[in-house]
Amino acid sequence: QKEVEQNSGPLSVPEGAIASLNCTYSDRGSQSFFWYRQYSGKSPELIMSIYSNGDKEDGRFTAQLNKASQYVSLLIRDSQPSDSATYLCAVNPTNRLAFGKGNQVVVIP
Amino acid sequence: KAGVTQTPRYLIKTRGQQVTLSCSPISGHRSVSWYQQTPGQGLQFLFEYFSETQRNKGNFPGRFSGRQFSNSRSEMNVSTLELGDSALYLCASTGPGTNTEAFFGQGTRLTVV
Numbered sequence: 759q760k761e762v763e764q765n766s767g768p769l770s771v772p773e774g775a776i777a778s779l780n781c782t783y784s785d786r787g788s789q790s791f792f793w794y795r796q797y798s799g800k801s802p803e804l805i806m807s808i809y810s811n812g813d814k815e816d817g818r819f820t821a822q823l824n825k826a827s828q829y830v831s832l833l834i835r836d837s838q839p840s841d842s843a844t845y846l847c848a849v850n851p852t853n854r855l856a857f858g859k860g861n862q863v864v865v866i867p
Numbered sequence: 868k869a870g871v872t873q874t875p876r877y878l879i880k881t882r883g884q885q886v887t888l889s890c891s892p893i894s895g896h897r898s899v900s901w902y903q904q905t906p907g908q909g910l911q912f913l914f915e916y917f918s919e920t921q922r923n924k925g926n927f928p929g930r931f932s933g934r935q936f937s938n939s940r941s942e943m944n945v946s947t948l949e950l951g952d953s954a955l956y957l958c959a960s961t962g963p964g965t966n967t968e969a970f971f972g973q974g975t976r977l978t979v980v
Contacts, residue, residue, distance in 0.1 A: 790967045801957055801971040802910070846910065850967050853923040854900060855959070857910040 759784045762849050764858035772866050777834040779861050781847030784828065790850035791823055793832045795843045796860070802846055806832060837865045869894065871960050871972035879978045885946040888975045892939050892960030899941040900969065901933060904955040913956075916941055948979045 763782050771777045783791075790809055794802035806821040808814045808830070814821045820833040830849075834841055842865045847858040872891040880886050892899050900915040900923075912925040916935035933943040939960075945952055955976050959969040 792968070794971075801955075801974045804968055804970060807968050850969075853898070853915045853917070854912045854925070855902075855910075855969055856912065857902075859909045 760858075761785060761851070761856040762847055762858040764847050764861050766861050768862040768864060770864045770866055771837050773837060773839060775837050777837050777841065777863050777865070779832045779834075779845050779847070779863070781830045781832075781858055782828055783830070783847075783849045783856075785849065785851045785856075786825075786828065788849045788851050791821070791830045792848040792850070792855070793819075793821060793830075794846040794848060794857075795841075796846060797843045834863070837863075839865050839867055841865050871958055871970055873956075873958050873972035873975050875975060876973060877976045877978075879980060880948050881980055882948055882950060884948050885944060886948060886977060887942055887944045888956055888958075888977075890941045890943075890958030890960075890972060892941070892958075893962070893970060896960035896962050896970075897939050898961040899935055899939065900959050900961070901941070901943050902957045902959065903927075904957060904974075905953075910957070913943065945977075950979050953977060953979045 793806040796802045808821040808823045818835045822831045844860040846860045848855045898917045901913040904910045915923040919935045930946045935941045955974045957974045958972045961969045
């Protein structure tokens with residue numbers, strides 16, 4: 759079982775729509791969860807961190823965490839062409855980050 | 868506040884050579900971790916240093932090594948380069964306390980020919 763799984767393929771969303779990304783993790787002891795955005799040819803940029811069950815909102819982004827189900831999600835509201843990127847889910851088991859393979863999001867104008 | 872600085876940005880090396888990459892963390896950050904990113908494997912953890920001590924190590928061969936200096940700057944070294952070592956090498960720094968947010972540098976793109 760992979761530590762962090764992001765199974766969805768590329769996601770195409772119309773401009774202004776909601777993009778929904780999901781991630782599951784295997785280590786129940788994990789306490790910190792992150793979403794990074796990575797543009798092609800660039801390094802990952804931290805966009806959300808979440809540490810407790812429930813929702814956390816920051817601008818157009820909402821992260822959701824369910825530790826019982828070992829599930830993290832990211833919602834991007836009012837998607838913009840500038841949101842077109844790969845989104846990486848990351849979990850911090852112990853002094854390191856374990857990453858999923860990422861989901862490519864394409865926002866269509 | 869300056870971000871994480873990695874040097875050099877690009878490197879081309881020949882098989883069998885060795886390479887040293889450098890990372891300067893955000894001021895005040897004492898934890899530095901290294902990752903390798905390839906299209907096939909994604910982002911994989913190499914090692915993590917805190918106060919000059921390696922606290923965690925990923926599943927990479929011994930050709931990959933690192934160290935951290937007293938000013939928190941870190942270096943990683945890859946010896947006897949192989950074609951498969953071609954990748955984007957990323958350094959991340961994490962601040963003190965319980966906040967475990969990690970911030971990445973621009974990366975070093977290594978090409979082995």
